[in-house]
Amino acid sequence: MTAAAEGSPPLTADGIRRRPPLLQSESFQGLALISPTLLYALILLLLPILVVFAHSFWTQNYLTIDHTFTLQNYRTALTEPIYLDLLWRSLFVSLLVSLFTVVLAYPIAYFISFHGGSHKGLWLFLITIPFWTSYLLRVMSWKVILGYNGVLNSGLMGLGLISEPSTALLYNTSAVIITLTHAWAAFAILPIFVSLEKVDRTLIEAAKDLGDGPLRSFLRVTLPLSAPGVISALLIVMIPTVGDYVTPKLVGGKDGVMIANAIQAQFGKASNWPLGAALSVTTMVVVSLMAGGAVFLIRAAARLAR
Amino acid sequence: MLDRPTPDRRVPDRPMIEIRDVTRSYGAFKALDDCSLTIREGEFFSLLGPSGCGKTTLLRMIAGFDNPTSGTIAVDGQEMVGVPANRRPTNMVFQSYAIFPHLNVEQNVAYGLKRLKLDPVEEKRRVDEVLAMVSLNGLGKRGAHELSGGQRQRVALARALVMRPKVLLLDEPLSALDKKLREQMQVELRRLQQAVGITFILVTHDQYEALAMSDRIAVMFGGRIAQVASPKEMYQRPVNRQVADFLGGMNFVKAEVVEENGSSITVDTLGFGRVTTEKPKAFVRNGAGATLGIRPERLRVLWDNATAKYEVAGTVVERHYFGEITHLIVEIPGLEKPLSVTETNDFGADDIPVGAAIRLGYDRDALVAMAD
Structure with missing residues (x-):
C-alpha cells in the first residue's frame, strides 16, 4: 500500500472496498457518542409516550384498567364541547403567546446583535437573570402586578386614570397570555439572536449599495435571513405553552383554563387515565399539525417576499 | 450593451471623482491622512497598496459606507459627504461578493432594479442583457449556493452593472480566485470596462493586477497617497x-x-x-x-x-x-x-x-x- 491510499478505505487485491470493522465505522462511533443521551431519551420520553398512547385505547373501571381496545376515549375527547373548547382556547393562547413573544423578542435580539458592540455577552447575561428564580415565582409576581390591589391597579389609581381597581386584569385569558409572553421571552430572544448573528453584514451593505434604505434592506435581507431563528422561536414558545397548566391555574381564573388543566384533572381528581391519555394524544397531534402549518406558512411567506 | 449617454457627449478628462484633503481618524490613528485625488470619467483607476494602507477605507468612503473626518468627496460634481450609500450613483463589487444566499442569480441581479419599479419585461431584458455581458446566460435560475467562485464574482459584477452606476467600485474582486481564473478575469474586467465606459475604481494589493488593468494607479502607504501615475510611469519612474x-x-x-x-x-x-x-x-x-x-x-x-x-x-x-x-x-x-x-x-x-x-x-x- 502506498501513502496515497491513506485516508481512504483500504482496498483489497482485486480493488473491492472492504467494509471497515464495525467498531471503527463512522456510524457506529456516532451512535456510541449519542447512546447515553439516546438511552435516556428512550427511557424517559419514548416509553412514557408509548404508555400514554396505550392507555388512550383502554378503559378505567375505578382502580383497574380494562385492556380491551376501544376508541371511546377519542370519541369523548373530540365530541365533548368542553374539551373542544379547551383545546381551541389552548391553541389560540399558545398561538397568540408565540406571536407576541416573537414580535417583542425580535427587536431585543436585533438590538443586541446589531448594536450590542462588545457588550453582547453582558446583554445576553442580563436577559437570563429572571431565570435565576423559579418559574412559579415569576408567575406569582405577575399576580402581584395584575391583582386587585396589585401594582398596576394602584399605579393607575394613583395617576387618577381609574377610580376603583379593575378586576379585568387578572384571572382571565389575557392574564395568561401576558404572563406566558413574559415567561418565554428569553427562549425566543436567543434563537433569533443566533440567526441574526449569522447574517453576513456585507449583505446588508450590499442591499444599501443597491439602493435600499434601512427599512427595505431589513425587510428584504435581514428578516428573510433570520427566518430560521424566527421559526424556531415560534415553535419553542408555541409547543410548550399549549400544554402549560401552572400559569392558567395561577393567573387564569375560570376563563383562563386550558386543555392541560383538563388533562391534569383526568389523571388526578377525575381518575380517568384513559381519557386523560386520549386528550394528551389529541393535543400532541393537533400541536404538531399547528407547528407544521406555521412553518409552512412562514416559508411560503418568505418565498413570496422575494 | 447598456444604454448609456452617447459617447460623444462625454468630455475627455472630465473629473468623475474629486477627493479633496480627506482625512479619516480613528482616535489617534489616521487611516487616511490628507488624501487628494481626481479620477477621470471612463477611467480604470486602481488604488494599490499593502493591507492597512487605507485603500479600502477610501473606496468605502466613495461608496458611502464611511465618512471622512475632514475633507470632501464629490462624484460627478456633486458633494457626497453625508449622502447615504443608497442615494449615491456608485455601485460596489464586494470582496466577499455578498451574493444574497436566499435569492437565485436572476433575483440577485434584479435586486436593485426592484426599487425602480420597472415594467417586468423591461426588467427581465436588463437582467438578461447584463447576464449575457458577464457570460452567465442561462444560469439565471441557479441558486446562490450552486455557483463557483468565478460565477459568484460575475453575479456580483452583473448586480452592480445592471444599476448603470456612474462609478463601479471593486474591492479586491479577484483575490479569492485561483491564479489562472484571476488572470482570465483581469482581461475580462478590462474588456468589460472599455465596453461599458463606466469609471472603474479597483482596490488591490496585487501590483501586477494594477499594472495590467489600469489606466492610472494611485499607490498608497500608511494612509497617504505616495504617487499617482500610469502603470508604465509608475513602474519605470517610481517616486x-x-x-x-x-x-x-x-x-x-x-x-x-x-x-x-x-x-x-x-x-x-x-x-x-x-x-x-x-x-x-x-x-x-x-x-x-x-x-x-x-x-x-x-x-x-x-x-x-x-x-x-x-x-x-x-x-x-x-x-x-x-x-x-x-x-x-x-x-x-x-x-x-x-x-x-x-x-x-x-x-x-x-x-x-x-x-x-x-x-x-x-x-x-x-x-x-x-x-x-
Whole structure:
C-alpha cells in the first residue's frame, strides 16, 4: 500500500472496498457518542409516550384498567364541547403567546446583535437573570402586578386614570397570555439572536449599495435571513405553552383554563387515565399539525417576499 | 450593451471623482491622512497598496459606507459627504461578493432594479442583457449556493452593472480566485470596462493586477497617497524606494546628489559612476543622499566578448531557476549589496555557474534616481 491510499478505505487485491470493522465505522462511533443521551431519551420520553398512547385505547373501571381496545376515549375527547373548547382556547393562547413573544423578542435580539458592540455577552447575561428564580415565582409576581390591589391597579389609581381597581386584569385569558409572553421571552430572544448573528453584514451593505434604505434592506435581507431563528422561536414558545397548566391555574381564573388543566384533572381528581391519555394524544397531534402549518406558512411567506 | 449617454457627449478628462484633503481618524490613528485625488470619467483607476494602507477605507468612503473626518468627496460634481450609500450613483463589487444566499442569480441581479419599479419585461431584458455581458446566460435560475467562485464574482459584477452606476467600485474582486481564473478575469474586467465606459475604481494589493488593468494607479502607504501615475510611469519612474519596492523588484544603490535642476538630476554612485537622469515629479531631497534604482530585468548578461556602452562586472553568488527565467545574484565590487538580475533562459543563463565572473550591460535610461 502506498501513502496515497491513506485516508481512504483500504482496498483489497482485486480493488473491492472492504467494509471497515464495525467498531471503527463512522456510524457506529456516532451512535456510541449519542447512546447515553439516546438511552435516556428512550427511557424517559419514548416509553412514557408509548404508555400514554396505550392507555388512550383502554378503559378505567375505578382502580383497574380494562385492556380491551376501544376508541371511546377519542370519541369523548373530540365530541365533548368542553374539551373542544379547551383545546381551541389552548391553541389560540399558545398561538397568540408565540406571536407576541416573537414580535417583542425580535427587536431585543436585533438590538443586541446589531448594536450590542462588545457588550453582547453582558446583554445576553442580563436577559437570563429572571431565570435565576423559579418559574412559579415569576408567575406569582405577575399576580402581584395584575391583582386587585396589585401594582398596576394602584399605579393607575394613583395617576387618577381609574377610580376603583379593575378586576379585568387578572384571572382571565389575557392574564395568561401576558404572563406566558413574559415567561418565554428569553427562549425566543436567543434563537433569533443566533440567526441574526449569522447574517453576513456585507449583505446588508450590499442591499444599501443597491439602493435600499434601512427599512427595505431589513425587510428584504435581514428578516428573510433570520427566518430560521424566527421559526424556531415560534415553535419553542408555541409547543410548550399549549400544554402549560401552572400559569392558567395561577393567573387564569375560570376563563383562563386550558386543555392541560383538563388533562391534569383526568389523571388526578377525575381518575380517568384513559381519557386523560386520549386528550394528551389529541393535543400532541393537533400541536404538531399547528407547528407544521406555521412553518409552512412562514416559508411560503418568505418565498413570496422575494 | 447598456444604454448609456452617447459617447460623444462625454468630455475627455472630465473629473468623475474629486477627493479633496480627506482625512479619516480613528482616535489617534489616521487611516487616511490628507488624501487628494481626481479620477477621470471612463477611467480604470486602481488604488494599490499593502493591507492597512487605507485603500479600502477610501473606496468605502466613495461608496458611502464611511465618512471622512475632514475633507470632501464629490462624484460627478456633486458633494457626497453625508449622502447615504443608497442615494449615491456608485455601485460596489464586494470582496466577499455578498451574493444574497436566499435569492437565485436572476433575483440577485434584479435586486436593485426592484426599487425602480420597472415594467417586468423591461426588467427581465436588463437582467438578461447584463447576464449575457458577464457570460452567465442561462444560469439565471441557479441558486446562490450552486455557483463557483468565478460565477459568484460575475453575479456580483452583473448586480452592480445592471444599476448603470456612474462609478463601479471593486474591492479586491479577484483575490479569492485561483491564479489562472484571476488572470482570465483581469482581461475580462478590462474588456468589460472599455465596453461599458463606466469609471472603474479597483482596490488591490496585487501590483501586477494594477499594472495590467489600469489606466492610472494611485499607490498608497500608511494612509497617504505616495504617487499617482500610469502603470508604465509608475513602474519605470517610481517616486521613492517604497513605491519602487512595492511594484516588483528593484536594485537600490546608494547615491549622492551632485547637481539638481528643474528636469534632471545628477548623482554619484560607487558601481554606476556619475549618472544624470530625468527627475521624478515628486522628488523631495533630504540632504545629499538619494537612491539610484535599476530593475533586475534591465540588467543583461554580456556573453563572451559582447560589450555594452554601460557595463558593470561582478561575480555570481547565487542562482535561482524559475522556468522561463533565471534569477542571478551578482556581487559587484564597491557595492554594499549584490545586484539581482533577471535573465531569460534563451541563451543559457540557467547554466551560468555560481562563482563565475560576469559582466552586466544596461541602458542609461534604465537607471532611476529617487528620494530615499
